[in-house]
Amino acid sequence: MSGAILIIDSVAKAFGGNKVLQDVSFDVQPGEIVGLLGPNGSGKSTLLNTITGFESIDRGAISHEGRRIDQLPAHRIVRSGVARTFQLPSMPTRMSVIEVAMAAATGHHGLWETLVGTPAVRRSEQAARERAQMLIEQLLLGHARDLPASALSGGQKKLLGIVCALMPNPRLLMLDEPTAGVHPNLRQDIVAALKRLNEQGMTLVIVEHDMHFIRSVCTRCVVLDRGHIVASCAADELASNERVLQAYLGTGAATTSASKPSMETA
Amino acid sequence: MFDFLVSSLTVAGIYGLMALALNLQAGYAGLLNFGHIAFAGLGAYATGIVIQSGGSPWTGAALGVALAMALGWGVARLGRKLASDYWGIATLAIAEILRTVATNEGWLTGGANGISGLPSLFDAWQRPWNAMGFLALVLGVLAIAALATSRLANGRFGRALRLMREEPSLATCMGYDLRSLKSRAIVASAALTALAGSLYAHYMSFVGPDYMLASETFLLWTMVMIGGLGNTAGVLVGVLLVQAAYALVPFAKDYFHFSSDLAGALRLGLIGAILLVCLMWRSEGLVPEKLRRIA
Numbered sequence: 001m002s003g004a005i006l007i008i009d010s011v012a013k014a015f016g017g018n019k020v021l022q023d024v025s026f027d028v029q030p031g032e033i034v035g036l037l038g039p040n041g042s043g044k045s046t047l048l049n050t051i052t053g054f055e056s057i058d059r060g061a062i063s064h065e066g067r068r069i070d071q072l073p074a075h076r077i078v079r080s081g082v083a084r085t086f087q088l089p090s091m092p093t094r095m096s097v098i099e100v101a102m103a104a105a106t107g108h109h110g111l112w113e114t115l116v117g118t119p120a121v122r123r124s125e126q127a128a129r130e131r132a133q134m135l136i137e138q139l140l141l142g143h144a145r146d147l148p149a150s151a152l153s154g155g156q157k158k159l160l161g162i163v164c165a166l167m168p169n170p171r172l173l174m175l176d177e178p179t180a181g182v183h184p185n186l187r188q189d190i191v192a193a194l195k196r197l198n199e200q201g202m203t204l205v206i207v208e209h210d211m212h213f214i215r216s217v218c219t220r221c222v223v224l225d226r227g228h229i230v231a232s233c234a235a236d237e238l239a240s241n242e243r244v245l246q247a248y249l250g251t252g253a254a255t256t257s258a259s260k261p262s263m264e265t266a
Numbered sequence: 267m268f269d270f271l272v273s274s275l276t277v278a279g280i281y282g283l284m285a286l287a288l289n290l291q292a293g294y295a296g297l298l299n300f301g302h303i304a305f306a307g308l309g310a311y312a313t314g315i316v317i318q319s320g321g322s323p324w325t326g327a328a329l330g331v332a333l334a335m336a337l338g339w340g341v342a343r344l345g346r347k348l349a350s351d352y353w354g355i356a357t358l359a360i361a362e363i364l365r366t367v368a369t370n371e372g373w374l375t376g377g378a379n380g381i382s383g384l385p386s387l388f389d390a391w392q393r394p395w396n397a398m399g400f401l402a403l404v405l406g407v408l409a410i411a412a413l414a415t416s417r418l419a420n421g422r423f424g425r426a427l428r429l430m431r432e433e434p435s436l437a438t439c440m441g442y443d444l445r446s447l448k449s450r451a452i453v454a455s456a457a458l459t460a461l462a463g464s465l466y467a468h469y470m471s472f473v474g475p476d477y478m479l480a481s482e483t484f485l486l487w488t489m490v491m492i493g494g495l496g497n498t499a500g501v502l503v504g505v506l507l508v509q510a511a512y513a514l515v516p517f518a519k520d521y522f523h524f525s526s527d528l529a530g531a532l533r534l535g536l537i538g539a540i541l542l543v544c545l546m547w548r549s550e551g552l553v554p555e556k557l558r559r560i561a
Contacts, residue, residue, distance in 0.1 A: 054435070078441035086439075092432035094496065095425070096557045103425045104440040111450050114421035115414055125422065129560060148557060164440060 005030045005203050011060035020046045022227040033204045035218035042224040044207045052084045053077040083170035085161040087177045091149035100149045101132035104167035135163045155182035174205045272397045278509035279404035283462035285489045285501050286415050287455040293496035294419050295451040296431030298354035301361030305334040305456040307478035309463025314381035314473035327464040331457045338456030342449035365478035380474030387468050416498040492544045494551025503553050511536050
């Protein structure tokens, strides 16, 4: 698996006595769309936080494109090409939607560069504005461009979070429940946008509960339960995987539940 | 009356510089610096000590700016371990320590008596042109500082600061190093404040430990908050308003015939009352920060 873009190797994380991740290992290959599933409290968000440097790990290793990233601060991981979104994004009140998006552009200008405003700075500012405008329109926020970012609805904030994550054109994008709370019509657009990005070469890891979404987007699913990985299989195989059913429905569920499990609402 | 006006405006201009610098930290970066006046104190004392030992005003100002930047860097490093409110208390403590040092290390600072007899920068000019010259210098520096800070705030650096102020984890997600952003904001602010302190020392021909009283920092905070945190024009309005209130008290004293002690207390009370009214009526300030239009 040397070609993997992301390698999670025996990662463990505990908060106090609560072992949230225990010996979690899996790889993500370039070009994959991996769905990360599991019941509430299974450790999905913590895993996302450890990969992106928002939480440290107690044991194990995380590598991105062959480089260890588990000791790096979060901002360095982002700069190495890993972007993420938040489950419940909160947005600033005194910045407009487009300004928030522009802030996510690469090429951070320092104090002097901003002060002097060299031609290079002006060009990159122009490029940031154009890219932000394009992405905002792609994710259907064009009409809200000049509104305070905090005035957006929960679903729209998620979209803006995706816009921000896409601004630096990352090679690996991690999304934390991108469609929860988003209008169904908009979900189709998000699905289409994510597929398009994937075709252009972006690798995606998506934490999600919605099975329609997972079936239509993910090429592979990794299922977590109480800090362990219990399955890694295609989305279609989930329903027939005994350990997955146990994780969602409890012990014995695999034998007693109907042929169609109720994971749609899980 | 003319002299009084020129003098009030000059002092307002110098406070304006300090307030703009505080706005860089407090308004844009959201840093609760309660020891801001320490930077001005360093600027003023460096000027006093350098000139006393025969150096030029340029050397004094440069040394003050360098020392304040070093202190700013140190204060920023302190913030790595502390939550923002505790950091604010730490900055207050640092300013108080510096004031105590200035009061007690008489061999260097002149102790409680301070250092007097500093030359005003335009001594060679005739009255009233010397005062006018100084005012022009202060207003010139103020105009440059106002343009520079608002340019910084609107550009990408300021955008990062403002995002950090409101949504630090989102800023981290975008690859911003928050520690470095904070350090740079504090160091830049320290430099500007020290320059203002140096000008103040020249203008008053004197440096003393009272320059570093905590109430001075709160006076600056009052100016920034009345005017509007995060808005250059607002900060300048706040400075003018507070300075006008300060300047009016002596007239009121003559008119109503009350004692000098009462006048001093009245000044502080008046500032407190203005701040209170502002917080109740317009907590975001008289000229609040607006969304920046991106064409």
